[in-house]
Amino acid sequence: xxxxxxxxxxxxxxxxxxxxxxxxxxxxxxxxxxxxxxxxxxxxxxxxxxxxxxxxxxxxxxxxxxxxxxxxxxxxxxxxxxxxxxxxxxxxxxxxxxxxxxxxxxxxxxxxxxxxxxxxxxxxxxxxxxxxxxxxxxxxxxxxxxxxxxxxxxxxxxxxxxxxxxxxxxxxxxxxxxxxxxxxxxxxxxxxxxxxxxxxxxxxxxxxxxxxxxxxxxxxxxxxxxxxxxxxxxxxxxxxxxxxxxxxxxxxxxxxxxxxxxxxxxxxxxxxxxxxxxxxxxxxxxxxxxxxxxxxxxxxxxxxxxxxxxxxxxxxxxxxxxxxxxxxxxxxxxxxxxxxxxxxxxxxxxxxxxxxxxxxxxxxxxxxxxxxxxxxxxxxxxxxxxxxxxxxxxxxxxxxxxxxxxxxxxxxxxxxxxxxxxxx
Amino acid sequence: xxxxxxxxxxxxxxxxxxxxxxxxxxxxxxxxxxxxxxxxxxxxxxxxxxxxxxxxxxxxxxxxxxxxxxxxxxxxxxxxxxxxxxxxxxxxxxxxxxxxxxxxxxxxxxxxxxxxxxxxxxx
Numbered sequence: 001x002x003x004x005x006x007x008x009x010x011x012x013x014x015x016x017x018x019x020x021x022x023x024x025x026x027x028x029x030x031x032x033x034x035x036x037x038x039x040x041x042x043x044x045x046x047x048x049x050x051x052x053x054x055x056x057x058x059x060x061x062x063x064x065x066x067x068x069x070x071x072x073x074x075x076x077x078x079x080x081x082x083x084x085x086x087x088x089x090x091x092x093x094x095x096x097x098x099x100x101x102x103x104x105x106x107x108x109x110x111x112x113x114x115x116x117x118x119x120x121x122x123x124x125x126x127x128x129x130x131x132x133x134x135x136x137x138x139x140x141x142x143x144x145x146x147x148x149x150x151x152x153x154x155x156x157x158x159x160x161x162x163x164x165x166x167x168x169x170x171x172x173x174x175x176x177x178x179x180x181x182x183x184x185x186x187x188x189x190x191x192x193x194x195x196x197x198x199x200x201x202x203x204x205x206x207x208x209x210x211x212x213x214x215x216x217x218x219x220x221x222x223x224x225x226x227x228x229x230x231x232x233x234x235x236x237x238x239x240x241x242x243x244x245x246x247x248x249x250x251x252x253x254x255x256x257x258x259x260x261x262x263x264x265x266x267x268x269x270x271x272x273x274x275x276x277x278x279x280x281x282x283x284x285x286x287x288x289x290x291x292x293x294x295x296x297x298x299x300x301x302x303x304x305x306x307x308x309x310x311x312x313x314x315x316x317x318x319x320x321x322x323x324x325x326x327x328x329x330x331x332x333x334x335x336x337x338x339x340x341x342x343x344x345x346x347x348x349x350x351x352x353x354x355x356x357x358x359x360x361x362x363x364x365x366x367x368x369x370x371x372x373x374x375x376x377x378x379x380x381x382x383x384x385x386x387x388x389x390x391x392x393x394x395x396x397x398x399x400x401x402x403x404x405x406x407x408x409x410x411x412x413x414x415x416x417x418x419x420x421x422x423x424x
Numbered sequence: 425x426x427x428x429x430x431x432x433x434x435x436x437x438x439x440x441x442x443x444x445x446x447x448x449x450x451x452x453x454x455x456x457x458x459x460x461x462x463x464x465x466x467x468x469x470x471x472x473x474x475x476x477x478x479x480x481x482x483x484x485x486x487x488x489x490x491x492x493x494x495x496x497x498x499x500x501x502x503x504x505x506x507x508x509x510x511x512x513x514x515x516x517x518x519x520x521x522x523x524x525x526x527x528x529x530x531x532x533x534x535x536x537x538x539x540x541x542x543x544x545x546x547x
Contacts, residue, residue, distance in 0.1 A: 229492035
C-alpha cells in the first residue's frame with residue numbers, strides 16, 4: 001500500500017473537523033474549502049518527507065488557516081507567514097493547538113459544518129450532495145456517479161446549494177443547548193437521507209454503486225455519536241443504519257434482483273455490523289427516552305436476532321410499531337404494524353387495521369399485497385384476487401411481482417402455501 | 425512470561441480506511457500471526473468495536489454508568505476480562521460485582537467485533 005493511500009485516509013478522517021474549524025475562522029464556506037485544499041496540497045508534499053503529524057486535523061487547521069490568511073495578505077502585497085515545516089516538526093507548537101481543539105469548539109465546528117448542509121430551503125437531494133462535497137470531500141464526479149447524473153448537472157446542483165447558503169449566512173455564535181439539540185436533529189435527518197439514498201437501490205449493480213453512500217452515512221453518524229456520546233437517538237440512528245446495511249449482500253440474488261427479507265440467506269448477513277447495532281440499542285435503551293430511530297432500530301434488531309423467519313418475535317414487533325405510530329404517525333407505519341398484528345392476532349385484526357388506509361395508500365404496492373393476503377386467509381378469494389391484481393400493477397421490481405403471482409397461482413390451485421410478503 | 429500487547433491507533437482514521445486498505449492490513453496481520461499460532465505461542469486476540477459502542481462504569485459508593493469510552497488519562501490500564509453476556513445489563517451487573525470488591529478507578533465495557541481463542545496452552 002502506498003503512502004498516498006494512508007495520507008488520503010488521514011485527510012478524509014480529519015476533514016470534518018478541519019473544514020469546520022476553518023469555517024469558524026473565515027466565516028465563509030468557499031474560503032474555508034480553499035484553505036483546506038491548500039493545506040492538503042502542502043500535506044501531500046510535506047508528510048511523506050517529514051512523516052505524518054501526530055494530529056493531522058490540528059496540522060491541517062493550522063496550515064489551512066495560515067494559507068487562508070496568507071492568500072488574503074498576498075492579495076494585499078504584505079509579508080508571508082512561516083511555512084508549514086516549522087509547524088509539523090515542533091511538538092511545542094502543535095500541542096497547545098491540539099489541546100485548544102479538544103474543547104467544545106471542536107464539537108460545535110463539526111455540527112455547524114453538517115448543519116449548514118441541512119438548510120431548510122434546500123431540497124433533500126441538494127442537502128445530500130452538499131454534505132458529500134463539503135463534509136466528506138467527495139469530488140463532483142464521484143457524487144454525480146453515485147446519483148447517476150452527469151457531472152455538469154451535479155456541479156450545477158452543488159453551486160446552487162452553496163449560493164443559497166452564502167445568501168442566508170450561517171450561525172457562528174456558540175449554539176445554546178436548545179439550538180444544539182435542533183441542529184443535531186436536523187443533521188440526523190440529513191444523515192439518514194444520505195443512508196437511504198444509498199440503500200434504495202433497485203438491483204445489485206445499483207446497490208454496489210450506491211453502497212458508498214451507506215458507508216459514508218455510517219462513518220459520519222459514528223463521528224457525530226463520538227461528539228455527542230449520550231444522545232440516545234444518535235445511538236438509535238447508527239444502530240438502524242448498521243442493522244439495515246448488514247443485509248446488503250443478502251438483499252440481491254445471483255441475477256442481481258431484490259430478495260425479500262423472508263427469503264434472504266441469513267448466514268450472508270454481516271454479523272459484525274449486527275453486533276455493533278445490538279450493542280448500540282442496549283446503550284440507547286438505558287436512557288429511557290425512546291425516539292423514532294431507536295424504535296426502528298429495535299424492530300430491525302428483532303429481525304436480525306431471528307435465525308429463521310419463523311423465529312421472529314412478532315408480538316414485540318407489533319408493540320414497537322404501536323410505539324412508532326405514537327411517535328411518528330403515518331399510514332406506512334400502521335401498515336407495517338398490521339403485518340405484525342396479522343402474525344399475532346390473525347388476518348381479521350390486521351384487515352380492520354388497514355381498511356382505513358385504503359385512500360392514503362391506494363397507489364402503494366405493499367398495501368394491496370397485504371390486503372390480498374388477509375382476504376385470502378379469510379377465504380374471501382374474489383376480493384383477494386382483485387387486491388393481488390392491483391398489487392401486481394404497482395410492483396416496482398420483478399421480485400415483488402413474482403411474489404404476488406405466486407399468491408395468485410396458489411389461489412387458483414386452492415392452496416395457501418405461498419410464503420408471506422414483507423418489505424425488504 | 426506471558427505478555428499482553430495493547431493496540432492503539434486513531435479510530436477516525438482507521439474507520440476511514442477503504443475496504444481494500446482494511447483487508448490488506450487484516451491479511452498482513454494474520455500472515456504475521458501464522459507461525460506463532462503454529463508454535464502455540466499466541467493466545468486470545470480480539471478486535472474491539474468502536475468507542476461509540478463503549479459504556480463506562482465509574483466505580484464508587486454509587487457506581488456511575490457513563491456513555492462512551494474511559495477518557496481520563498490519570499489512571500493506567502491494569503488488566504482486562506473477556507465475559508460472555510446476553511446484553512449490556514448482564515455485563516454491567518458483573519462489572520458492578522467486581523467493582524464492589526475492587527474499589528477505585530473504572531471499568532470500560534466494550535463489545536468485541538471479533539475474538540480468536542489462539543493456540544496458547546496454559547498449565
